[in-house]
Amino acid sequence: MKKPLLFLLITFLVTLNTFSQETKDSKPAISRNHEIKLGAIKLLSGGIFEVSYEYILDTNQGFGAALLLNLDTGNQYVENYSLTPFYRMYFQTKEDYGAKGFFVEGFVSFFGGKNYYYTYDMLNTIDDNFFDTSVGLSLGKKWINSAGFVFEFKVGAGRNLLNGSEFDALFKGDLYIGYRF
Template identity: 40%
Template structure:
């Protein structure tokens, strides 16, 4: 009876170690695949749902601690006068520490916002006539943003970002411009 119990225990330990080796090799392969994914597409969800403002972003993760990308902004809501179209190139510094993923966690971003917009002005002339002026403008706003990015093993991600930039050309009616949103996306 003792040899049978010893043999049964030996077989249990062998199968247990074999299963652990299979699981760890599957995790290593999955980690390697996630680590090799360096392209991201994201969509700004909150501003799109709340105000018809499309924010579509692409990012290339070039190292574990940095990434560079570009965002395209399109405004479909005529009630919002400023920021009709914009392009935002950016560079990010990541502070996350996970060997499975690169380019995740808390980040600081330096960006430059190139955008066009409309400024509608209503006023009365000396003859008491209502005058309407539709002025289009172009402005450039360098700035900084902070945020955080979370990603799962299948590549789906979400990100929160908030930033502010200062207009250089003073063509916009505002001195500052804000960027940011709640983003959903996919890394491939």
């Protein structure tokens, strides 16, 4: 009597393990919805830290925000800080492409920095702080491997609206390295 009961218990445990749900770690990278990226060129060349988060809505669209901090304010980069929310549309030829490939991005950038003015002898500079807002478009391409690592190239420009910056346009772009989770 005990042997059939033991056999049924073992069978039940084996089938329970077989039909259990997938864990989050076993999901393929294409079906994950969150992505975080770091701007590599700005960080390596000028001490400018840019991190970006994107939520993938489906295979064709996503939205998120980027935060930029200029850690070395002596480099005369236009932005000392910025917050840039964005929306992306992905264009591809396959149905299951998974929010990667060629994309078009619309963004609004809220940023601040310093305008640098040179005196007539070019030896002295005068700087003043500003805040501005920019609306623009970017183009780019994103690659993702099966483990979830992301490589992205993006370039874009936006029109400054408040005339706080000495420039009429803001240029965005970098090579981004990240992870989809």
